[in-house]
Amino acid sequence: MTLVKFNDKRPNSLMPGVNEIFESIFDDTFFSDRMIARVPAVNISETENSYHVELAAPGLKKEDFKLNLEQNNLAIAVDQAAEQNDNQKNYTKREYSYSSFVRSFTLPEGADHSNIEASYTDGVLKIDIAKREEAKAVRRQIEIK
Secondary structure, eight states: OOOOOOOOSSTTOSOHHHHHHHHHHHTOHHHHHHHSOOOOOEEEEEOSSEEEEEEEOTTOOGGGEEEEEETTEEEEEEEOOOOOOTTOOOOSOOOSOOSEEEEEEEOOTTEEEEEEEEEEETTEEEEEEEEOGGGSOOOOOOOOO
């Protein structure tokens, strides 16, 4: 018996050439850029007193953003008109151009809808959502008897 080793990333693959073809098609940036919806990345964190949302969207102005709160959903939208410039650059690849997008988030039950603040600095939209008093963590030292 002779062992045959395939140069394939997946074990037990019977047709390694087929995998290479699919990988070359799906890993191609021209194809994958059009398959993936272009929306900015988001970081969400929580502190004792509030929730924090940070959305990375370089190249925009604070006037480009529309924040809407409807019931328990916070929607962040940008609908930027395309600027026509005579001396517009001829890009080979352009990854951080957001002409329009919408990101929606369901707020937790403990969020104070009347106390939401937003700022846009250095390409990052920061949204702070205060917690209601009853949602804040109760901390105290418990004495052991």
